[in-house]
Amino acid sequence: MKVSFTVNGTPRALDVPANTLLVDLLRQHLDLTGTHVGCDTSQCGACTVHLDGRAVKSCTVLAGQLEGAVVTTIEGIGTPARLHPMQEAFRACHALQCGFCTPGMIMAAIELVEYGAIDGSDPAAVRRRVREGLEGNLCRCTGYQNIVDAVMQAAGKMR
Amino acid sequence: MTQTAQIRSETGAGGHGIGASVLRKEDLRFITGAGRYTDDIDLPGQAYAVFLRSPFARARIERIDTDDARAMPGVIAVLTGRDMADDGLGDLPCGWLVKQKDGRDMVAAPHPPLAHTQVNYVGEPYGVVIAATLYDARQAAEAVEVDFTELDPVVDPAHARHSEDIHAGVLGNLAYDWELGDRAATEAALATAAHVTRIELVNNRLIPNAMEPRAAVGAYDPGTGEHTLYTTSQNPHLERLVLSAFVGVAPEHRLRVIAPDVGGGFGSKIFVYPEETAVIWAARKVGRPVKWTAERSESFLADAHGRDHVTHAELGVDADGRFVALKVETTANLGAYLSLFGSSVPTYLYGTLLAGQYRTPNIHVEVHGVYTNTAPVDAYRGAGRPEATYVVERIVETAARELGIDPAELRRRNMIRPDEFPYQTPVALQYDTGNYQASLERALELIDYAGFPARRAAAAARGLRRGIGFSCYIEACGLAPSKLAISLGAGVGLYESGEIRVNPTGSVTVFTGTHSHGQGHETTFAQIVADRFGIGLDDVEVVHGDTGRVEFGLGTYGSRSLSVGGSAISVAADKVIAKGKLIAAHMLETVPGTIEFADGRFGQPGSNQSLSFGEVAFAAYVPANYPDGLEPGLSEKAFYDPANFTFPAGTHIAEVEVDPETGVVEVVAFVAVDDFGRVINPMIVHGQVQGGLAQGIGQALLERCVYDEFGQLRTGSMMDYCLPRADDLPDFTIDTTVTPCTHNPLGAKGCGEAGAIGSPAAIMNAVTDAIGTNDLAMPATPEKVWRALAR
Numbered sequence: 001m002k003v004s005f006t007v008n009g010t011p012r013a014l015d016v017p018a019n020t021l022l023v024d025l026l027r028q029h030l031d032l033t034g035t036h037v038g039c040d041t042s043q044c045g046a047c048t049v050h051l052d053g054r055a056v057k058s059c060t061v062l063a064g065q066l067e068g069a070v071v072t073t074i075e076g077i078g079t080p081a082r083l084h085p086m087q088e089a090f091r092a093c094h095a096l097q098c099g100f101c102t103p104g105m106i107m108a109a110i111e112l113v114e115y116g117a118i119d120g121s122d123p124a125a126v127r128r129r130v131r132e133g134l135e136g137n138l139c140r141c142t143g144y145q146n147i148v149d150a151v152m153q154a155a156g157k158m159r
Numbered sequence: 160m161t162q163t164a165q166i167r168s169e170t171g172a173g174g175h176g177i178g179a180s181v182l183r184k185e186d187l188r189f190i191t192g193a194g195r196y197t198d199d200i201d202l203p204g205q206a207y208a209v210f211l212r213s214p215f216a217r218a219r220i221e222r223i224d225t226d227d228a229r230a231m232p233g234v235i236a237v238l239t240g241r242d243m244a245d246d247g248l249g250d251l252p253c254g255w256l257v258k259q260k261d262g263r264d265m266v267a268a269p270h271p272p273l274a275h276t277q278v279n280y281v282g283e284p285y286g287v288v289i290a291a292t293l294y295d296a297r298q299a300a301e302a303v304e305v306d307f308t309e310l311d312p313v314v315d316p317a318h319a320r321h322s323e324d325i326h327a328g329v330l331g332n333l334a335y336d337w338e339l340g341d342r343a344a345t346e347a348a349l350a351t352a353a354h355v356t357r358i359e360l361v362n363n364r365l366i367p368n369a370m371e372p373r374a375a376v377g378a379y380d381p382g383t384g385e386h387t388l389y390t391t392s393q394n395p396h397l398e399r400l401v402l403s404a405f406v407g408v409a410p411e412h413r414l415r416v417i418a419p420d421v422g423g424g425f426g427s428k429i430f431v432y433p434e435e436t437a438v439i440w441a442a443r444k445v446g447r448p449v450k451w452t453a454e455r456s457e458s459f460l461a462d463a464h465g466r467d468h469v470t471h472a473e474l475g476v477d478a479d480g481r482f483v484a485l486k487v488e489t490t491a492n493l494g495a496y497l498s499l500f501g502s503s504v505p506t507y508l509y510g511t512l513l514a515g516q517y518r519t520p521n522i523h524v525e526v527h528g529v530y531t532n533t534a535p536v537d538a539y540r541g542a543g544r545p546e547a548t549y550v551v552e553r554i555v556e557t558a559a560r561e562l563g564i565d566p567a568e569l570r571r572r573n574m575i576r577p578d579e580f581p582y583q584t585p586v587a588l589q590y591d592t593g594n595y596q597a598s599l600e601r602a603l604e605l606i607d608y609a610g611f612p613a614r615r616a617a618a619a620a621r622g623l624r625r626g627i628g629f630s631c632y633i634e635a636c637g638l639a640p641s642k643l644a645i646s647l648g649a650g651v652g653l654y655e656s657g658e659i660r661v662n663p664t665g666s667v668t669v670f671t672g673t674h675s676h677g678q679g680h681e682t683t684f685a686q687i688v689a690d691r692f693g694i695g696l697d698d699v700e701v702v703h704g705d706t707g708r709v710e711f712g713l714g715t716y717g718s719r720s721l722s723v724g725g726s727a728i729s730v731a732a733d734k735v736i737a738k739g740k741l742i743a744a745h746m747l748e749t750v751p752g753t754i755e756f757a758d759g760r761f762g763q764p765g766s767n768q769s770l771s772f773g774e775v776a777f778a779a780y781v782p783a784n785y786p787d788g789l790e791p792g793l794s795e796k797a798f799y800d801p802a803n804f805t806f807p808a809g810t811h812i813a814e815v816e817v818d819p820e821t822g823v824v825e826v827v828a829f830v831a832v833d834d835f836g837r838v839i840n841p842m843i844v845h846g847q848v849q850g851g852l853a854q855g856i857g858q859a860l861l862e863r864c865v866y867d868e869f870g871q872l873r874t875g876s877m878m879d880y881c882l883p884r885a886d887d888l889p890d891f892t893i894d895t896t897v898t899p900c901t902h903n904p905l906g907a908k909g910c911g912e913a914g915a916i917g918s919p920a921a922i923m924n925a926v927t928d929a930i931g932t933n934d935l936a937m938p939a940t941p942e943k944v945w946r947a948l949a950r
């Protein structure tokens with residue numbers, strides 16, 4: 001099928017089988033390999049991207065659902081010279097080790113902040129909500145503590 | 160320093176030298192999605208591999224009919240284990256030959272990369288389909304017809320010795336009976352001990368689950384005869400050595416192994432697996448690059464698993480509360496085949512650590528290594544040392560309870576004192592240095608041990624049971640020296656290489672034989688070199704993970720990269736400076752012995768004439784004004800072979816609250832105080848600790864690999880195997896104490912595994928303290944805790 005959508009601000013028109021997964025479409029057809037595949041059961045979140053502004057696991061989205069959609073991947077949120085505050089905070093807080101979960105984690109974390117999950121005056125409660133908000137994204141390296149720190153730090157700058 | 164006291168910096172404030180929490184150089188590519196992992200690599204004309212895997216735990220392969228599959232669209236080849244054997248490829252070796260207690264060699268069953276007569280675990284590959292697309296390969300794999308004759312599987316390690324033999328010639332499924340220590344003395348001391356504590360322990364089987372699944376892309380160039388294998392490896396040179404010397408896929412000098420960015424390993428990517436072996440073989444056979452990426456379900460089935468011990472232990476204590484003897488008997492499940500280091504993990508990496516931090520004078524350990532029809536078991540973060548710590552720290556805690564002695568006090572009373580180093584244990588190791596009391600006392604302070612009774616009472620008022628648990632662990636890292644390891648059966652040396660090429664402009668390229676798959680070597684090693692040469696961090700580039708660029712190396716495992724690999728780089732740096740001094744002396748028209756190098760400048764003390772590092776580098780490559788007889792160039796390398804293991808140690812303390820209504824355990828506080836010797840980058844070290852703790856707490860509370868009685872993997876997906884998620888874990892309180900390692904130039908001991916080693920015992924001691932019964936096995940799931948409370 002033919003599908004037209006926007007990826008990282010660029011309009012794209014592709015002809016792919018309707019059951020192509022968004023993550024395969026990104027990785028294989030558009031060469032956007034920053035989005036990773038960590039599982040085959042939609043459990044790990046390594047493939048998280050933004051679809052019309054909301055974080056989705058791109059291994060659960062089919063090409064057939066993409067007509068007119070706006071997709072943002074890790075490659076679309078910042079550059080080394082001009083990092084997104086969440087990217088900056090991940091580095092500043094040492095919130096990544098092997099980096100494999102990181103793109104998905106950053107995309108999930110941005111949504112968490114944008115949709116207000118981190119608002120509140122009690123820092124302990126906010127940290128807990130961040131942890132709950134990230135429970136769809138697995139990281140085997142960091143133990144999550146520095147990721148929570150990064151989300152808290154970025155939240156201040158994203159406001 | 161504690162977490163909050165860290166000053167982190169780019170390269171400016173706080174400096175970038177040794178001891179500075181420099182932000183990581185490698186991060187920019189990872190946070191922007193520009194990392195390059197194996198699955199990101201596509202080669203022109205590449206075909207795709209899908210493996211044929213056994214649906215049975217044990218079965219004879221009677222017949223494989225590939226005709227239909229071969230006729231399917233896009234199919235290039237359907238290759239079986241028989242084809243591989245016919246091509247003369249050898250078996251996958253076990254790299255550590257363990258001697259049994261009667262002096263015989265262990266019994267290593269042949270491990271063909273692709274099975275051809277019998278399959279021995281669910282998921283074992285026996286063939287591979289190569290097709291133009293992944294879809295085509297998958298479809299064709301479905302069309303391969305195989306006649307299996309099912310055989311009774313051996314699943315439970317405790318019964319393996321009394322089951323049918325899995326491998327011809329391996330009687331009682333016993334790979335080895337191994338022992339260490341003085342049995343007679345230990346039994347005599349136990350017989351006269353004032354008190355003997357006995358314990359039965361299961362160390363639960365785990366599946367490593369690095370977030371990046373294993374992958375391989377292989378290519379063969381018929382023009383040059385060169386094979387190139389991109390793969391998810393923690394040690395590309397070892398991979399090349401095994402594939403060439405043992406399996407015979409390609410000659411070593413015509414095989415290039417590249418491990419690009421690797422998404423975590425935790426041990427599981429040390430080993431040489433069937434899949435990458437088949438990929439590089441198939442690439443030559445079909446004349447096209449071949450790519451394979453594991454699906455997560457394949458990782459569950461076919462990555463080497465970890466742990467899986469059943470242990471009985473006895474600790475004898477005298478009337479003063481001093482340990483007099485420890486006797487341990489363990490059955491270790493090795494899986495269906497001996498994986499590359501599978502034999503060494505429950506023996507030399509386990510039995511040798513049973514002295515822990517204590518002066519127990521008599522120790523004996525016996526280990527029965529058994530085959531079962533399950534995936535091979537090998538090193539997983541900590542590798543043997545978490546199992547040893549679990550035995551020692553669970554039995555010590557249990558003894559404290561039985562004797563009515565405060566658990567911290569019992570430990571204190573038995574710890575090796577700082578003035579007793581070097582300390583020879585009864586189980587072969589000689590600890591060079593340490594201060595166990597210092598980390599214990601600091602941990603007690605950080606957890607506020609004195610306040611625990613009040614916290615327990617407050618929890619009780621909320622209807623919750625609060626418990627506290629200790630774990631004073633020790634580990635041995637940086638396996639060494641090579642001569643000793645080889646005499647104990649290791650098939651390779653355990654040194655590491657480091658090379659420093661100073662470029663004509665004064666920038667520096669560092670080559671290390673270790674491999675970073677999250678550890679941050681590109682930063683830490685650059686810090687060491689920048690610090691030594693007095694140059695900027697950005698002027699140093701660290702290269703690793705490519706046999707075509709790095710001369711040789713043994714890779715990253717066993718927390719060895721800094722203490723061994725970093726030391727090699729440090730020695731190479733010494734050589735660079737030594738040569739630089741010769742050049743500088745000539746240029747400054749003075750005698751070589753008078754030149755000193757400090758703050759990035761070569762000069763004579765007291766003289767105002769000096770040369771920068773860059774000026775000397777330039778002179779080395781443009782030798783206009785240059786000493787006669789000295790070779791041009793400024794490039795040095797070192798192979799560093801450590802004199803001994805390093806012995807990181809520390810205290811972990813966990814506090815948990817258990818809801819008696821539901822059995823749910825919450826970790827409410829966790830303190831880790833570790834002595835890693837000298838620390839180069841505290842930020843990275845703390846990160847390693849946090850990650851290790853997450854895996855250790857995962858083992859204690861969540862993770863468990865289960866095979867059913869038919870040998871089918873019941874926990875074969877992330878839905879069935881519970882990995883720790885962000886809301887399962889607390890914030891950790893981390894601190895370090897420092898006693899520098901005495902025998903390497905950096906004074907470093909290694910930090911990668913400590914978290915996973917110390918924490919399971921701390922958590923289980925805390926949970927059993929909370930619920931008032933010791934009858935609880937890992938993982939302490941709500942159901943198990945609830946049932947234990949109900950007993």
Ligand code: FES
Binds near residue numbers: 057058060
């Ligand atoms: S790959 Fe999408 S959730 Fe794991």
Ligand code: FES
Binds near residue numbers: 095096101102138370
């Ligand atoms: S950084 Fe490795 S999985 Fe998260």
